[in-house]
Amino acid sequence: MESMKDSVMAMINDLAAQVKQNGKVAAPEPVKPAKDGIACQRCGNTGWVAITRDDGTVAMAHCPDCFERRQVAHRLRTSGISPKDYERYTLVSFDESRSETAKKMKDMAENWLKGHTPGGTGFGLFGRSGMGKTHICIAVCQELTRRFGEPHFYFSYRAEIPSLVKASRSYSDDYDAAMRKWKTCQNLYIDDLFKFSGRVESGKLVAIDRDELKVVFDLINARYLNHLTTIFSSEYSVGNLARIDEALGSRIYEMVNPYALRVDGQNQRLARLG
Known part of the structure; x- marks a missing residue:
């Protein structure tokens, strides 16, 4: 081949021959x-x-x-977000009229994008499931690529964390290789941070597996120190995360402040079921 x-x-050579023979390419x-x-x-x-x-x-x-x-399309395809979610989760398709919280979420996203600079402040939505956090965050990721030409990657916490924790318990080279992309990419969206992790009481996270916490801190600390833009969504507030690990919570706070919002209200997915 x-x-x-x-x-x-x-x-x-073929094009050169055409130019020489015809004076132009057909x-x-x-x-x-x-x-x-x-x-x-x-x-x-x-x-x-x-x-x-x-x-x-x-x-x-x-x-x-x-x-x-084509570069933008390639960056969207390689982000890790499914094409179907890209079609559904846009700023245009997000209905901010459904609640005051929804309007605040969309307004914050638009304001963040207006002031965005490479390596700038992150973005975070924290609170109840079904409020549209993932929708807004994916829409923001798309706009980073479309408006600014910046690549982004999607980190599904539930999908990625188990293999990273497993790698951290084995060979260091395997772990370093597995973490490299997440630690160094220009823009990273961490979706559902600590979803199905640790022990939860009265809706608050009260304990987390030590090895898992080490991996999460390693990832976020690397991005914090290198001033890499990180987007977060989580059912747990930054304050709740800080009570689990003060150093982790304070870093997340610094990374997203002032573009962080606690979202509460009626679960919109359940509301649509009537």
């Missing part, structure tokens, strides 16, 4: 949208176009009509 370099060179045939949903007539969905340099040579360059849009 020929290498990528050979393929690109063959493309360049218009491409109509193309169907690529897997990312973007159709570009100019480059035929390759993301590349031929350019003629001042010295008459032909080279390949990013397609100015679609390359940035």
Whole structure:
């Protein structure tokens, strides 16, 4: 199988021959949208176009009509959030009229995005399940990529934590490798922090497994020290988390202040069931 370099060179040579013979590259045939949903007539969905340099040579360059849009689509796909959730969870689709709390959540998200800078303050929603915390946080992640071109990753606490705790109890190299992306990515959304963890009494988290707490502190402390933007959602308040571990709670507070909101009220998922 020929290498990528050979393929690109063959493309360049073919385009150069067309330019030499006809003076221009023939218009491409109509193309169907690529897997990312973007159709570009100019480059035929390759993301590349031929350019003629001042010295008459032909080279390949990013397609100015679609390359940035394809980068955004790629970052969305690789974030770890399902495409269906991306379709459902947008700022436009979030109904802020359903309650005063919902309006506060959406207003805070819009204000945070207006003032966002790379490596800036995080964002956090804490409180009752079914209030739309995940919806708003995923919508914020999408806007980070669409408005600012910044990559983001989705950390499902329930899905990721068990394997990280297991790795922390075995070989350090395995653990370091497993944690690297989460510790170093530019923007990270931690969804449902401490969900189904530890012991809960009267709706408050009162104890947590020591190994799990070490992993969580390691992750959040690394992001705190390196000033990496982190988005949180959790059923537990920052104050509750601080009572479990003061150092952890205080770091989370500093990372999201002043863009943190405690959400209470009627569970909207249950409300829709009547």
